[in-house]
Amino acid sequence: MSNPAIPLSIQDLTVAWHRRPVIWDVEFDVSPGRLVGIVGPNGAGKSTLLKAVMDLVPKASGRVEIFGQPWHAARHRVGYVPQRESVDWDFPVSVLDVVTMGLYGQIGWFGRVRRRHREAARRALEQVGIGELADRQISQLSGGQQQRTFLARALVQEADLYLMDEPFAAVDAATEQAIVEILRSMRAAGRTAVVIHHDLHTVPDYFDSVVLLNMRVVAEGPTQEVFTRENLERTYGGRLTLLEEATEALRRREQRL
Amino acid sequence: MTDALSWTWHYDGVILLTGILCAVAASLPGNFLVLRRTSLLGDAVSHAVLPGIAAAFLLTHSRTGPILFAGAVVAGLLTALLTELIRDIGSVDEGASTGVVFTTLFAAGLVLIVQAADSVDLDPGCVLYGALEDSPLQTFRMGGLELPRVTLTLAAVLLLNLVFVLLFFKELLISSFDPGLATTGGYNARLVHYLLMVIVAITAVASFEAAGNILVVAMFIVPPSAALLLTTRLSHMIWISAGIAATAAVMGHFSALILPRWAGYRSISTAGMMTLCVGLLFLAAALLSPSAGVLTGWVRRVRLSLRILCEDLLALLYRIEERSGAREISTIASVEELSRKLLCGRRMLIVAGWIQARQGRLTREGDILKLTDTGRREAALLVRSHRLWESYLVTEGVGRGRIHRQAETLEHYTSEGLRSRLDTGLPDGTLDPHGSPIPGEHDFRSPPDA
Numbered sequence: 001m002s003n004p005a006i007p008l009s010i011q012d013l014t015v016a017w018h019r020r021p022v023i024w025d026v027e028f029d030v031s032p033g034r035l036v037g038i039v040g041p042n043g044a045g046k047s048t049l050l051k052a053v054m055d056l057v058p059k060a061s062g063r064v065e066i067f068g069q070p071w072h073a074a075r076h077r078v079g080y081v082p083q084r085e086s087v088d089w090d091f092p093v094s095v096l097d098v099v100t101m102g103l104y105g106q107i108g109w110f111g112r113v114r115r116r117h118r119e120a121a122r123r124a125l126e127q128v129g130i131g132e133l134a135d136r137q138i139s140q141l142s143g144g145q146q147q148r149t150f151l152a153r154a155l156v157q158e159a160d161l162y163l164m165d166e167p168f169a170a171v172d173a174a175t176e177q178a179i180v181e182i183l184r185s186m187r188a189a190g191r192t193a194v195v196i197h198h199d200l201h202t203v204p205d206y207f208d209s210v211v212l213l214n215m216r217v218v219a220e221g222p223t224q225e226v227f228t229r230e231n232l233e234r235t236y237g238g239r240l241t242l243l244e245e246a247t248e249a250l251r252r253r254e255q256r257l
Numbered sequence: 258m259t260d261a262l263s264w265t266w267h268y269d270g271v272i273l274l275t276g277i278l279c280a281v282a283a284s285l286p287g288n289f290l291v292l293r294r295t296s297l298l299g300d301a302v303s304h305a306v307l308p309g310i311a312a313a314f315l316l317t318h319s320r321t322g323p324i325l326f327a328g329a330v331v332a333g334l335l336t337a338l339l340t341e342l343i344r345d346i347g348s349v350d351e352g353a354s355t356g357v358v359f360t361t362l363f364a365a366g367l368v369l370i371v372q373a374a375d376s377v378d379l380d381p382g383c384v385l386y387g388a389l390e391d392s393p394l395q396t397f398r399m400g401g402l403e404l405p406r407v408t409l410t411l412a413a414v415l416l417l418n419l420v421f422v423l424l425f426f427k428e429l430l431i432s433s434f435d436p437g438l439a440t441t442g443g444y445n446a447r448l449v450h451y452l453l454m455v456i457v458a459i460t461a462v463a464s465f466e467a468a469g470n471i472l473v474v475a476m477f478i479v480p481p482s483a484a485l486l487l488t489t490r491l492s493h494m495i496w497i498s499a500g501i502a503a504t505a506a507v508m509g510h511f512s513a514l515i516l517p518r519w520a521g522y523r524s525i526s527t528a529g530m531m532t533l534c535v536g537l538l539f540l541a542a543a544l545l546s547p548s549a550g551v552l553t554g555w556v557r558r559v560r561l562s563l564r565i566l567c568e569d570l571l572a573l574l575y576r577i578e579e580r581s582g583a584r585e586i587s588t589i590a591s592v593e594e595l596s597r598k599l600l601c602g603r604r605m606l607i608v609a610g611w612i613q614a615r616q617g618r619l620t621r622e623g624d625i626l627k628l629t630d631t632g633r634r635e636a637a638l639l640v641r642s643h644r645l646w647e648s649y650l651v652t653e654g655v656g657r658g659r660i661h662r663q664a665e666t667l668e669h670y671t672s673e674g675l676r677s678r679l680d681t682g683l684p685d686g687t688l689d690p691h692g693s694p695i696p697g698e699h700d701f702r703s704p705p706d707a
Contacts, residue, residue, distance in 0.1 A: 054440075087434055091292060093430070101435065101442075104439075105443050
């Protein structure tokens with residue numbers, strides 16, 4: 001079953017909040033060296049899916065394998081880019097400090113941040129085009145610069161699989177272009193990225209394959225084959241209300257004594 | 258000096274040292290409470306350790322010893338755990354669930370303590386205010402020396418907290434800033450959180466007897482909050498907060514010595530004064546912080562508007578010269594006239610005139626204001642900036658009626674480099690859109706009747 005060549009393999013994954021399923025029976029594999037978009041309406045469980053992969057939220061059932069191993073054994077091969085709003089941008093740290101945090105996983109408990117770590121962080125900042133901002137306090141950054149900082153923090157980890165939660169949300173056109181170029185150079189280096197994405201227009205341009213998600217996987221596969229009008233209607237359209245109705249009934253039942 | 262304050266080393270020295278140790282020990286972990294936006298947890302834990310203390314007390318009938326600390330640590334952890342639990346099952350926010358947990362635990366502690374107080378001496382009043390003044394009196398003998406117990410305990414706690422913050426700096430930083438990244442990187446954010454809670458509980462217990470609740474709660478939160486106003490670096494913030502805490506302890510002790518005489522009180526709670534002083538230090542930081550201070554902001558605004566007024570005055574005199582051809586202006590130089598033209602108050606205008614005269618940009622004889630050569634050169638550059646901007650804005654398609662207002666603002670922020678870039682971009686660099694000549698960068702216009 002487990003295949004060390006497959007960056008991410010999800011089987012039968014269900015996550016529930018208070019017994020109410022957020023994602024249901026999700027199953028797909030990601031092939032190496034591909035850019036994979038995860039697309040779906042708000043509340044479809046996209047962020048939850050990524051968090052469940054990294055054990056940040058408990059799984060109700062299912063199995064996740066990273067390069068054929070369970071999460072905790074393959075953790076160091078994964079780079080995570082959370083949503084920009086998930087952190088406090090008034091925190092008293094510099095841009096370089098934030099990027100260096102990407103290396104804390106390698107440094108380990110009690111280890112010290114050394115000059116080579118900070119140099120690696122500086123290089124990553126150069127790579128995303130904001131090398132000159134390294135010593136700024138993070139509250140002075142624009143939205144696009146914040147996103148580039150997060151991207152640099154992921155780059156510095158030199159991971160094989162990247163999980164990104166809406167890196168394109170509310171960034172300027174120049175930043176969007178910079179992120180796309182970085183994603184492509186990652187792919188050229190044989191890396192894999194799974195990216196939550198909102199802008200449907202750019203999906204065929206940016207991603208090799210897509211996962212259309214609305215609580216369950218509506219469709220997944222190469223973008224040309226799967227990213228069709230029909231599938232999108234099934235993802236965003238009304239059919240899933242049946243599923244929602246069922247969960248709602250389930251929840252009401254739970255509340256009755 | 259020491260006489261006037263009736264200062265004695267073996268008494269006041271110990272009180273002061275105890276206060277400083279307590280304040281600094283609390284401020285160190287407090288930085289992370291503030292940054293995690295869980296400031297109330299410091300308050301909560303320092304109240305919630307009471308049942309732990311009381312239970313340990315009932316068990317051992319002693320106010321010291323490891324069991325007391327163990328009881329407090331358990332209570333502290335319980336607070337953190339229960340807070341999370343109630344937040345999740347009660348679906349209320351963190352603040353509300355913290356409030357539920359610590360008031361309940363504190364009340365339970367009070368019930369227990371009254372039980373205990375019947376058999377042994379433990380005073381509920383001491384819980385709030387502490388008895389810093391008693392710290393020199395509670396001593397124990399070690400190696401032939403009479404040593405103050407509470408002071409030594411607090412010294413040990415300060416050392417512990419210092420080691421904790423230094424050793425786990427990286428772990429505390431990442432788990433406070435981005436718990437998700439911390440956990441995926443192998444630093445269990447919850448584990449770090451509970452470690453911090455243990456440290457907070459130990460600090461609260463150690464300070465309890467000497468300093469009481471109020472001082473500890475204040476020192477957890479107030480010095481770090483003040484430090485956050487003064488710096489943008491976490492490491493600096495920690496040292497600054499420790500400095501503020503120590504300063505407040507020193508100020509508090511001396512005011513507790515001095516104030517009663519002035520006011521005619523018999524005595525004042527030292528811990529209370531220290532708490533008051535740290536509040537005052539926070540106020541000072543909030544007023545004077547270089548980046549966010551209320552007062553600094555006001556001074557900055559006044560200085561900026563004065564600078565702009567000074568420049569506007571020069572530019573106005575230059576334009577009057579230009580229009581009338583005269584080198585001195587007596588006719589409209591009345592203060593009322595100028596202040597009406599420059600839209601400013603009389604007093605500000607007088608200050609601006611005085612500043613410019615002092616800096617040799619204009620001279621004043623009676624009612625007559627004259628530009629000096631230096632002043633005229635600077636005024637020419639301002640007018641040049643203004644007119645270049647107007648020309649530029651017209652080429653950018655801004656309506657003629659609106660260019661003056663915009664240029665009026667922009668002229669004050671235009672460097673030589675910017676001016677030359679504006680100049681090269683213009684089709685005709687000699688006249689502005691209103692037909693007035695644009696002064697050159699280096700040859701300011703000589704007055705016609707020179």
